[in-house]
Amino acid sequence: MQIQQSILAAADVARFAPPPLPLPAQLLLAFAAPAFFADDTLAARLRVAYPQALIVGCSTAGEIAGNLVHDERCVLTALAFEHTSVRAVSTVLGTMADSAAAGAALAAQLPHAGLAAVLLLGTGVAINGSALVAALEQGLPPGVPLSGGLAADGGAFARTWTLGPGGRADDQVVAVGLYGSRLALGHGSYGGWRPFGPSRKITRAVDNVLYELDGERALDIYKAYLGSYAADLPASGLLFPFELQGGEAHGGVIRTILGTDDASGSLILAGNVEVDGTLRLMHADTEKLIDGAETAARRAAPAPAPRGQALAILVSCVGRRLVMGDRIDEEVEAVAAILGADTLLTGFYSNGEIAAPAPGAPCRLHNQTMTITVLGEY
Structure with missing residues (x-):
């Protein structure tokens, strides 16, 4: 070649x-x-x-x-x-x-x-x-x-x-x-991203739209974790992705937030998530x-x-x-x-x-x- x-x-x-x-x-x-x-x-x-x-x-x-x-x-x-x-x-x-x-x-x-x-x-x-x-x-x-x-x-x-x-x-x-x-x-x-915070159960989602975590609006929970970074959503979502259940070593994947919907309290992710699965927030270390x-x-x-x-x-x-x-x-x-x-x-x-x-x-x-x-x- x-x-x-x-x-x-x-x-x-x-x-x-x-x-x-x-x-x-x-x-x-x-x-x-x-x-x-x-x-x-x-x-x-x-x-x-x-x-x-x-x-x-x-x-x-x-x-x-x-x-x-x-x-x-x-x-x-x-x-x-x-x-x-x-x-x-x-x-x-x-x-x-x-x-x-x-x-x-x-x-x-x-x-x-x-x-x-x-x-x-x-x-x-x-x-x-x-x-x-x-x-x-x-x-x-x-x-x-x-x-x-x-x-x-x-x-x-x-x-x-x-x-x-x-x-x-x-x-x-x-x-x-x-x-x-x-x-x-x-x-x-x-990846190499590091988890923080507790694992959360996905209680409502449709394809790549995440509506609820542990029965609460997903966007509200996400903003609470982000603190001051929440003002810059959805761009700041690139810095705080989700890891799906299992972790990378066990076949888990990471999902980025592409958008938010204040009316429904949802997060639009780059790929699908499944109801009853779990996820946790990630942050970076260079x-x-x-x-x-x-x-x-x-x-x-x-x-x-x-x-x-x-x-x-x-x-x-x-x-x-x-x-x-x-x-x-x-x-x-x-x-x-x-x-x-x-x-x-x-x-x-x-x-x-x-x-x-x-x-x-x-x-x-x-x-x-x-x-x-x-x-x-x-």
């Missing part, structure tokens, strides 16, 4: 011409700041630069390339496989209620014969990510790993973009199927988040090992970036140190991360994690 990476400022797009690869690129991953999606210029230029490649990507809350996190850049990573073929499909997501149907539609469009893995990129607002993931995974052949993430817009949660076979759109989800028997694949996901990124990297090591260069696609949460501030590069550097010099890093800061937490576990939508997919060939 051959890999080529470029980092573009906005002024570079119109004149961008990539250096040649030994083999024609079959897949181009484009992770870019929202401003790059203001019009069709980026998509049009990439079609000229990589005429034989499938072009997929999304808007971000920060772009990852090498060992660094970038702002207001477009990171392009072109892949030329020797033994693997690719197929990209997309579907429109009309409303949040259509999320499961969108996942089923993507699964139906992807040919199943020879399918080795699927990379999923979705819009980052007005979406039920857990419903999307569950429906897509159910429609795939058993054992096919699924990973990816939800687009971001710098933490605004207003309008996000994806790139797919038809170009850019703010209402589409995109899936890339990887086909062949020589694909070396690894994936891992971990050192623990860096340790979590290292754990994800260890889990993501492919078996069998790739031959030659590999690519690691990092999808980390915008909430982690807000917490870590100027130290954000440290979690990427930690991943690079674990994966080694033969693995090139790309990726983005997201509104949601998609992966199994470890090989053999079911795929889930995560929030506030570092999620890593390692691709190579052997």
Whole structure:
């Protein structure tokens, strides 16, 4: 597998011409700041630069390339496989209620014969990510790993973009199927957030809307815990996610608050929760988040090992970036140190991360994690 990476400022797009690869690129991953999606210029230029490649990507809350996190850049990573073929499909997501149907539609469009893995990129607002993931995974052949993430817009949660076979759109989800028997694949996901306060029972919820905890309005309880941070909701919700029952070591997941409804006293979460389950509030410690990124990297090591260069696609949460501030590069550097010099890093800061937490576990939508997919060939 051959890999080529470029980092573009906005002024570079119109004149961008990539250096040649030994083999024609079959897949181009484009992770870019929202401003790059203001019009069709980026998509049009990439079609000229990589005429034989499938072009997929999304808007971000920060772009990852090498060992660094970038702002207001477009990171392009072109892949030329020797033994693997690719197929990209997309579907429109009309409303949040259509999320499961969108996942089923993507699964139906992807040919199943020879399918080795699927990379999923979705819009980052007005979406039920857990419903999307569950429906897509159910429609795939058993054992096919699924990973990816939800687009971001710098933490605004207003309008996000994806790139797919038809170009850019703010209402589409995109899936890339990887086909062949020589694909070396690894994936891992971990958070590193710390719990505080008692566990609370979910007494009323519908899909991803949480109405009651222990029989009381969920929003009232949440505001009481946040104290002065409650005035900045929903943005401050990124700093205080929920951990669902079981904890990360036992298959639990973290849920971010995307919005609030004062009238109903509810919290709108990034994915589904279940009545009679339990959850607890989480807060961040920068050192623990860096340790979590290292754990994800260890889990993501492919078996069998790739031959030659590999690519690691990092999808980390915008909430982690807000917490870590100027130290954000440290979690990427930690991943690079674990994966080694033969693995090139790309990726983005997201509104949601998609992966199994470890090989053999079911795929889930995560929030506030570092999620890593390692691709190579052997």
